[in-house]
Amino acid sequence: SARGGLEPFQRNPPVTEAYDPRAEHWYRKAADAARIVWLPPYEFAEGETGITAAVAVREEPGARLRGVLTADFSLLGIDRFLRSVTVGAGGGVLLVTAGGEFLGGRPGAGREAVARALRGWNWATRTAGSAGATVGGVKYHVVARPFSPGTGLDWAVVIYVPEEEFMGAVRANLRATVAITVAGLILAVGVGILVSAAIARSLGSAATDLDRIAKFTISDAPVRESIVKEIWLLQQAVGRVKASLRSFTRYA
Numbered sequence: 194s195a196r197g198g199l200e201p202f203q204r205n206p207p208v209t210e211a212y213d214p215r216a217e218h219w220y221r222k223a224a225d226a227a228r229i230v231w232l233p234p235y236e237f238a239e240g241e242t243g244i245t246a247a248v249a250v251r252e253e254p255g256a257r258l259r260g261v262l263t264a265d266f267s268l269l270g271i272d273r274f275l276r277s278v279t280v281g282a283g284g285g286v287l288l289v290t291a292g293g294e295f296l297g298g299r300p301g302a303g304r305e306a307v308a309r310a311l312r313g314w315n316w317a318t319r320t321a322g323s324a325g326a327t328v329g330g331v332k333y334h335v336v337a338r339p340f341s342p343g344t345g346l347d348w349a350v351v352i353y354v355p356e357e358e359f360m361g362a363v364r365a366n367l368r369a370t371v372a373i374t375v376a377g378l379i380l381a382v383g384v385g386i387l388v389s390a391a392i393a394r395s396l397g398s399a400a401t402d403l404d405r406i407a408k409f410t411i412s413d414a415p416v417r418e419s420i421v422k423e424i425w426l427l428q429q430a431v432g433r434v435k436a437s438l439r440s441f442t443r444y445a
Contacts, residue, residue, distance in 0.1 A: 214261070223247035223261045227254070231346050234268060234296055242296070243267040244346075272297035284354035289337070291316045291347035303353045306333035316347065325356070332356040 214220050219232050232245040247263045271288060275297040278286045287298030287307055295304060310324040314337060321338040334356050339349040 219245060219247050219263065220261045223249045223263075224258055233292075234290065234294065237265060237267070241267045241269050243269075268296050275299070280352055280354050281358040282355075283331075283358060284352065287351045287353070289349050289351050291349075296348070298351075302328045302331065303333060306331075307335050307337075307351050307353050310335035310353075311337060311349075311351070316349075334359075 219230075222230050222232070226249065229246050229248045232247065234242050234244050237243050243266050245263050245265050247261055250259045250262050251257065252259065268288075275286050275288060276299045280286065283303070285299050285303050287304060288296040289307065289311065290296060293308065293311065298304065306326040306328045309326040309328070310333070314322055314324065316339065321336065323334065323336045326333050326335060332355070333353045335351060335353045337349045337351045340346045
């Protein structure tokens with residue numbers, strides 16, 4: 194009741210005939226089993242969807258059946274809880290049966306993506322699986338994990354997330370990496386061009402001095418220092434040759 198107490202349930206319409214639970218499928222299913230059995234979701238008399246756990250009552254294993262004990266569980270609370278769970282900005286969690294019936298979770302495009310992704314899923318393997326589905330131009334990543342076989346429930350907990358939510362950061366990092374790489378290549382090429390130009394000027398100066406020496410025309414221009422050790426040694430050698438020739442011309 195609204196006050197938190199218990200009140201007798203008034204069936205509408207009222208039962209007018211004698212009720213024999215032994216004719217019900219849940220009674221027979223529990224009587225034939227040696228453990229607790231779960232019935233598929235169905236609508237209770239109160240109008241809520243739920244499940245029933247049933248177990249046979251015997252004085253001892255193998256003894257005469259004394260009756261069947263049942264406990265009903267409404268799925269309304271589970272549905273409310275799953276609707277409140279969010280994964281990222283556009284993801285969520287759903288509870289699904291092997292028959293494709295949704296027992297809890299938010300409706301919307303994510304639910305449709307889950308329905309499409311689970312069409313090819315093999316429930317018999319009882320293993321987790323993942324798949325993708327596109328709804329309304331949005332690609333969703335879907336991961337499903339079934340309940341363990343010991344529960345007797347052919348259900349699965351399914352998580353769906355728009356792919357862009359976790360791939361967006363990856364793509365952004367990739368774009369940043371490409372941009373940094375391109376900038377690094379441009380910088381390396383620029384530095385290479387500058388170094389090559391400096392080397393070319395140094396070699397050109399040495400070649401010009403050697404050409405003038407061959408014509409006995411000695412230049413007084415100072416030797417340009419190169420950043421490359423080998424070229425600098427060459428320039429020094431050319432400078433010494435020029436100095437020696439100048440000394441020689443004084444006595445010529």
